[in-house]
Amino acid sequence: MELTVLGCGDAFGNGGRNNTSFLLSASGEHVLLDCGASTLIRLKHEGINLEDISTIIITHFHGDHFGGIPFFLISSMFEHPRKKPLTIIGPKGVNKKVYDLQEAMYPGTAEATMELAISYLEYEEGIPLIIGNKTIVAWEVDHSIPSIPHGVRLEWQGKKIAFSGDTSWTDNLIPLSKETDLFICECNFLDKVSFGHLSYTELLDTFNKFETKQLWLTHMADEVIDADHFILNRLSDGQKLKI
Structure with a gap:
């Protein structure tokens, strides 16, 4: 399996980085973890056929994490009409959130998306959601509460x-x-401790609690991107990792 970093930036595009989106690829199939507003541009840059993306998994309802779905869908409707099914998975209300965002950004197109073979699924904390050969499990985290x-x-x-x-x-x-x-763990700040985001200082004190083969940091502000003497790995746009 390979991971391609389509975007690992924050909401403000610090470091000139694209919005959050990670492309997982195996056996000719692709899965997106988040789909920030710049995702379609990056998919085209990587030469990815949208038809081969079977699943989009959304962590929360902020534009830099799911704002790219309307662009993905208009391309799938009008540019290269999609024939394969697509599954969009997210927190409670994901169907309505995507519909409302689509209609806000491209009025009159939300109804047209219903002609595509899209399945919307909601995850619940700690309960495995099984779709074919994929299992998704979600845990609640501490960020903007309305974004779920x-x-x-x-x-x-x-x-x-x-x-x-x-x-x-x-x-x-x-x-x-x-x-x-x-x-992949967010690290927005260098030293600041604040609700909603992690700092590198906090992660230095806690990363040994994680049980993982690879830990990589994402969603970094300029102060983290520009910092020297890092112990933990930092992602960058366009990076590819073997898993």
């Missing part, structure tokens, strides 16, 4: 990949990371 934030873990093709989404420290990150082949 979760960390997610995907078990697929014999691998376990987890992503914290946006969060400050919560003990739920420990079971989220357990026995994973890859854990």
Whole structure:
């Protein structure tokens, strides 16, 4: 399995990085972990056929994490009409959230998306959601409450990949990371301790609680991107990882 970092930036595009989206690829099939507003551009840059993306998993309802879905869908409707089914998975209300966002960004197109073979599924904390050969488990995390934030873990093709989404420290990150082949964890700040996001200083004190083969940091502000003497791994746009 391979992970391609389509975007690992924060909401403000610090470091000139794209919005959050991670592409997992195996056996000719692709899965997206989050779909920030810049995702379609990055998929085209990587030469990815949208038809081969079977699943989009959303951690929470902020534009830099799910705002790219309307662009994905208009391309799938009008540019290259989609024939294969697509599953969009997210917190409670994901169907309505996507519908409302689609209609806000491209009025009159939300009804047209219903002609596509899209299945919307909601996860619940700690309850495995099984779709074919994929298992998704979500844990609630500490971020903007209206965005319904979760960390997610995907078990697929014999691998376990987890992503914290946006969060400050919560003990739920420990079971989220357990026995994973890859854990992607947000690290927005360098030293600041604040609700909603993690700092590098906090992670230095807690990363040994994670049970993962690979830990990589994402969603970094400029102060983290520009810092020297890092112990933990930092992602960058366009990076590819073998899992």
